[in-house]
Amino acid sequence: MNILIVEDESRIAKRIERMTRDIFGDSLQSLKYANTFHEALRFIENNSLDLVLLDLNLNGDSGFDLLTTAVSKSFHTIIISAYKDQAITAFEYGVLDFVPKPFNRDRLEQALHRAITKEKIETNTVKILAVKKRHKVQLIPIEDLLYIKGAGAYTELFLSNGKKELHDKSLEKLEQLLSFSFERIHKSYLVKVSEIKEIIVESGSKYIAELKNGERIPIGRTKYKDIKAKWF
Template structure:
């Protein structure tokens, strides 16, 4: 089970990493200090589980968990020094709620609950795009795709390893993967898990922040309400 630690206190992160190191079947994939960094890490590292603090500067743990709600997103165990957020945590679908200092036996119990929930979760089928690269037929998993841009007669698939040309239109791809791809504007689709947030420029234009890339495509006014709703509800 791949675990990402999210806590603004370096000593707390170090202690959790040490405790996880004593647990079988667990790999710490990363350790970050705030919610925004966690969003970027989730897109890149694809963890199964977050050990998540609640009170953090900027995007706090509760807001992050709300944004991550939905199928295919990592499970959450809250680790906090405060008792008064427990109800909120379970309303957000948290696996467990651990009080600091986290006791090893409670952490193991929570990890076991997370394993059971992950095992019971229906797996979303992996989608593949097929196209041509230097004259050869290849395919790329949607989980590797950064964005899809329409250019003349083709759609260019930008992914971690480069680019791929596909013959399907953006509309055909959107209809084939309605829950996995979201539209930013008439010439651009992105995988939903890549969407981290929106940035409004001084001239009123809105750009999308995507995990795993510095590229920030523009969002059309027509698609802006749907994207804001997606970010609020996960």
């Protein structure tokens, strides 16, 4: 696990670091610390990470400016902030958890546990997915997303307007964030359940989900019964 702590108060950063090292133990490969917006942005752009622990107030700079870049990346983001009123907005951007300050070890461990165990977020919180484009971050509303296809370490987002966008997060990480409305119907596909028009059984025990727009997505044999039960 490679982790970056983004926190402008060194006392709090050291406390987070101490607790994180204690919680992860030997599974922690590297733990770095950045105390400014620009330092954190440079590190995120130039290093491979599994998790970012982000404060929302960085010496006067808004952590949300960094958040839009962070959530477009392959890693998960956990907010640690005193700005509790911004928790809903942070979840809408696709953070894994929001730990309000002041916090204790148990609350931080609960948040980190989500990253370790790949615990799914069951509530309808994520409203957008941020996609990194060449020189900007594009925000895609979840309501415009029909299904997601795994593409190696990346994923392809298929939208209602017929366009396709590439996301840096894996299918597993997006499943963790979007499990409230998307179902893993196949090892390579996440589909919005409300977009399924019909479930088709073809010869040779092949199962197909036909979407409202006419597209046909394969259903894994081990997934068929669960999908049929939820769809009906």
